[in-house]
Amino acid sequence: MLIVAVLSLGAAPAAMAASTASTAASAFTSAPNPTFSGAISVGSTLTAATGTWTPTPDTFTYQWNRNGAAILSATAKTFTLSAADVGKKITVTVTARKTGYTTTARTSTGRTAVSGVFSVAPTPTFTGSISVGSTLTAATGTWTPTPDAFGYQWNQNGAAISGATAKTYTLTTAEVGKKITVTVTASKSGYTSVTRTSTGRTVVAAFTTAPTPTVSGKTIVGSTLSAATGTWVPSPDALTFQWKRDGQAIPGATVRTYQLAPADSGRRITVSVTATKAGYATTTTTSAERVPAPGPFTTTSAPSITGTPELGATVTASTGTWTPAPDSFTYQWKRNGSAIANATGKIYQIGELDAGTSLTVTVTAAKAGYASVTKTSEPISVPARPVVQITSDITADTAWTPTVPTVYVISSPISVTSGATLTVGGAATVKFKEDAGLSISGSLVAHGTTGTPVTFTSIDDGGPNEIKVTWNGITVAAGGNLSLEQARIAYAPGVTGDQAASIRVTESDLSAVVSSSARGAVTIADNTLRRVRVDRPDGPAFAFPVTVTGNSTASGIEISSQNAGAPQMVVTGNQITGYSDAFALQITDVQLRPSTFTSNMVVGGAAGFVSYGGTLVENWTLPTSGSQLVFDSLTVAPGVTVTAPAGTVTKNRFNARWTIRGSLVIQGNATSPVTFTSLFDDSVGGEPYKHTGISPDQYPWKGIEVADGGSVTGTNLVVRYATGGITSPN
Structure with missing residues (x-):
């Protein structure tokens, strides 16, 4: 076991040696010296070139050198030469680095820097x-x-x-x-x-004396200025002039004198004098500034007034002769020295307020560069308007037809008694005090002209104060006759007739109502008025003709006839403008003939309804365009046919009923039915009649009743909000 351990220990150094050998750094196989390009003079930029290394380095770093010593902070690829480099040898050192390779540095060949050269050196x-x-x-x-x-x-x-x-x-x-x-x-x-x-x-010589020019003459527009050059030394060969306005040369103003123009007013005027002489410097001197004042008109004239100074006449202002001619005139007419509002034209029409006063006109002339001048005419006297006080009834034929404007003042109610005729015309104006009025049991004939209408008005009309007094108007009593033509009635309820013999009102301007229940003919034609109301009762005593044509009203027309034996009423060519309450045109007639109620126009306003009622005695095709038709109770007489084309909408007032004794022909179709409905039904026919919060269920109509052999035929009829639908008493 011990030997085995020794063998194991002996093997370790060999393995370690092999590992060390495998990690030793390699050398670049190609590592060239760098070069650099660029002019070698101060101010120029040099650029390093590394050459081709093998293998390719991961990075290059640079160091620029002066006489072999590194230049502080010069470590970029480029380097700009400075004064410190003059006479010095410049090189660049490039260092290459790559993982696993020995870091290697190479230095370029040196080049000696020289002084820089200005690239742009202009001539001074x-x-x-x-x-x-x-x-x-x-x-x-x-x-x-x-x-x-x-x-x-x-x-x-x-x-x-x-x-x-x-x-x-x-x-x-x-x-x-x-x-x-x-x-x-x-x-x-x-x-x-x-x-x-x-x-x-x-170099040329200079004038030893170069005086500043002076300017003489009045410094006002229209005057002529003259330049004095003074004495130059030596004497110039020539002197030239240039007049200037606010320092800028005035075109064409190049002579010794200059006439001030309107454009010079309030501006700084100078003259520059330029002296020239051979061998001497051309020299210019400029005068002191002068500021022209607006010029005066050399000739002025007080205006005069031409025309006859009487009420209603026009007078004209004559400006007279002015030098120079003004650019414009303005006018102000005055009454007793006080300006008259809006009277600023050359022509003035004398009015009632001028009676008994003096008139003048003030004219102001204006011209660019000139001071405006105002002149006032001599006064003219306007004769006072005669005033006639009327304190008692007119019991005999009387004429108020003066040739000069005259005011007739009625202070309390008076009458034109039966058998008497009051004729008003010429230059008459009739004025009424509060609660006064005129009752006609005889006859009133008031005929004016287009330029001079006969006027019936308040005592305050034409006065200096707001109109506060109203009067009671004109009443035509039983048997009375009224004829107004080219008349004006203002600040009164209007004209009323109760069993009058006749009423005729034409070509007049009435800010009032004409209301009549007469026994004779009623003609109301070609007027401007507030409202017309005519009622013709039954009976032979009231079988009079009614003609209402060509009028312009602001509050509608209401015509009613219960008289089957009377001539057919004619209501045509009227225009109802801006009406916004109830019905613009309302006609009820026991012998209703729509052909006599044509060409009436409803313009503007919210209520564009036209209402019919009574007994229809002629065939009628209901219109599908124009003003919305509304019906009070209507009876279609035997033998008479009403045709309702596709798309017809009729609206019916509360409790109204259609009674068909003739024929009602319905021509509706699936897409355009014929609709009979309540006045308050807004789902069809629009909503020209304003009725906020009112439901058609609350105010139904009674429906269509077929009686006495009448008939209703056709298809696609819609009946809405009727208590009876289509019924027959048989």
Whole structure:
């Protein structure tokens, strides 16, 4: 056992030797000396090239050397030469490393660094007037790289001027006629100094006296300024002029004199004088600044007023003659010296407020560069408007038809009694105090013209204060007659007629309601008014014609006739604008003929409904476009046919009923049925009638009743929200 142990121990050294031999480092089989490229002058960059090593190293490191000594921090592949390297031998050492190989260093052949060369070395220039007494300044230009310093030497005719070694040089009489140059020498550490010389310029003499010009003349727009050059020494061969505005040359202003223009107002005006003489430096001097004031108009004229000073007339302002001609005129008309609001045109129409006052017009003339001037005309007197106080009833034929504007003042309710006629026209205006009014048992004939309507209005209308007084309007009593044409009614409830003999209102402007229940003809045509209401009762006494055409209303039209023996009512060509309550057009007639109710338009507003009721006595095809149709109770007379095309929607008021004694023909189809429904049903026909919170179930209609041999035929009829649907009492 002991021998075995010895044998085991003897084997260990051999195994260890074999292991050591297997980990010994190898040498690179190819390890070339590095080289480097680049100009060997200060400022240039050198780049190391390692060559091809075998095997390829894992890494290379670099060290640049100066005369064999390592250069601090120069351990990159590249190296830029500095002044410290001039005359020194530069090398680079490359060290290669690779796992399992001996780290190996190689050094390049050395190259001696020389001074750098400026890559850009421009020729200098110099600025300044080349005349005795002027200072010249050298400009080096841009050098690359930037020199550490520049040196200067001024020369005359190529010879250095003693002591002239600054960047600037002031010319003396000794240089007159000589060519001046400047030599600039650039120096930089590590670089070869370089010298450059400018192009030469010949020195000329300077004027010994170069006076500042002076300017004479009024400094206001329109005036002429004149330049005085003063005495130059020696005398120039020529003097030229340039006038300037805020330092900028004024085009064409190149003579001794200059007329100030509107553009010069408030600006700085100068004149520059330039003197030239052979052998002398061209010299310019500039005057002191002058700031022109706006020019005055040399001729002004007070305006005058032409035209007849009477109420309703127009008068015109005449501006007269102004020099120079203004760019514009503005106007302000005044009443007793106080400005009239919005009266700023050349023409003014005399109104009621001007009666008994004096009028003037103030004209302001404006022109660029000139001070605005205001002139006022002589006053003209407007005659006072005559005022007639009406304190008692009109009991005999009376005419209020003055030729001059006249106001008739009614202080309390008065009447035109039966058998009497009141004629109002010409230049009359009728004004009413609070609670006053006019009752017509006889006749009122008020006919104006387009330019001069007959006006019935409040006592405050046309006054200086807000309209506060309203009056009671015009009432046409039983047997009375009213004829208004080209009239105006303002600040009153309107015109009402109760069993009047006749009412005729045409081409008038009524901010009021015309309401009539007459015994004679009613004609309401071509007016602008708030609302029309006409009621024709039954009976021969009320069998009068009704014509409502061509009106423009803001609150709708309501026509009702219970009179089967009366002429057919005509309601055509009316326009209801902006109406937003109830029904824009409402017609009830016991002999309803839709052909006499055509071309009525509902424009704007929320309620675009047109309502019909009564007894239909002519065939009618219901429209499927335009204003929504709404029906009060409607009876279709025997022998009369109502046709409802596909898509027809009729809305029916609360408790309304269709009674068919003639024929109702339904032409609906599967996609466009005919619908009869409640006024409050918004699911079809839109919602022009606003009824927030109201359900159609709450206000149903009574449905369609077929009676006395009537018939309902067709397909695709929808009846909604009716208590009776389609019924027959038989």
